[in-house]
Amino acid sequence: MKYYIIALVIIVFDQITKRIVETKMALGESITIIEPFLYFTSHRNRGAAFGILEGQMWLFYIITVIVVIGIIYFMKKEASKSRLYGISLALLLGGAIGNFIDRLFRGEVVDFVDTYIFGYDFAIFNVADASLCIGVGLLFIKMLSDERKQKKEIK
Numbered sequence: 001m002k003y004y005i006i007a008l009v010i011i012v013f014d015q016i017t018k019r020i021v022e023t024k025m026a027l028g029e030s031i032t033i034i035e036p037f038l039y040f041t042s043h044r045n046r047g048a049a050f051g052i053l054e055g056q057m058w059l060f061y062i063i064t065v066i067v068v069i070g071i072i073y074f075m076k077k078e079a080s081k082s083r084l085y086g087i088s089l090a091l092l093l094g095g096a097i098g099n100f101i102d103r104l105f106r107g108e109v110v111d112f113v114d115t116y117i118f119g120y121d122f123a124i125f126n127v128a129d130a131s132l133c134i135g136v137g138l139l140f141i142k143m144l145s146d147e148r149k150q151k152k153e154i155k
């Protein structure tokens with residue numbers, strides 16, 4: 001149950017930050033946070049990562065609903081067994097719903113975290129994206145650690 005609360009906290013924090021960017025910043029406006037790596041730039045994305053499949057909202061709705069159903073299924077099935085698994089699923093759930101709310105009510109996703117890596121504008125993303133990526137990362141670590149445990153048991 002507490003994992004749903006983690007997802008809810010992410011959704012609320014994601015929506016609050018997006019609301020602030022939307023109301024306090026002009027589109028395209030950029031605020032320096034950490035020169036020359038991190039800026040807050042008001043940006044909108046009508047696609048998925050890096051703007052792919054721009055405008056394909058129905059596809060995004062369908063993918064997101066499938067992803068959310070899958071996460072809830074695994075949360076019921078597995079989350080009680082492992083805290084890491086539960087937290088990574090909660091991060092994925094919060095991130096997916098956060099961007100889903102944008103797509104549903106704004107028709108586009110609000111992005112503002114603008115990162116420059118080696119002078120290259122890596123991507124402008126939001127709290128939901130970060131939550132999704134951290135969730136994917138934790139899930140990957142969990143699978144790797146499970147695999148290592150299985151190998152030890154076999155030996």
Ligand SMILES: CCC[C@@H]1OC(=O)[C@@H](C)C[C@H](C)CCCCC(=O)CCC[C@@H](CC)/C=C/C=C(\COC)CC[C@@H](O)[C@@H](O)C[C@H](O)CNC1=O
Pocket residue numbers: 045047048049050051059060061063064067095096099100109110111123124125126128129130132133
């Ligand atoms: C994070 C997943 C993207 C997120 O997926 C979602 O919503 C999910 C729940 C639903 C989508 C309809 C389906 C995902 C398609 C898979 C995908 O896209 C491959 C992703 C690879 C991944 C490997 C790590 C890159 C990472 C991206 C970025 C780095 O983020 C830290 C850049 C983010 C910026 O391009 C920003 O403009 C994106 C914008 O906010 C909309 N966001 C989405 O579509």
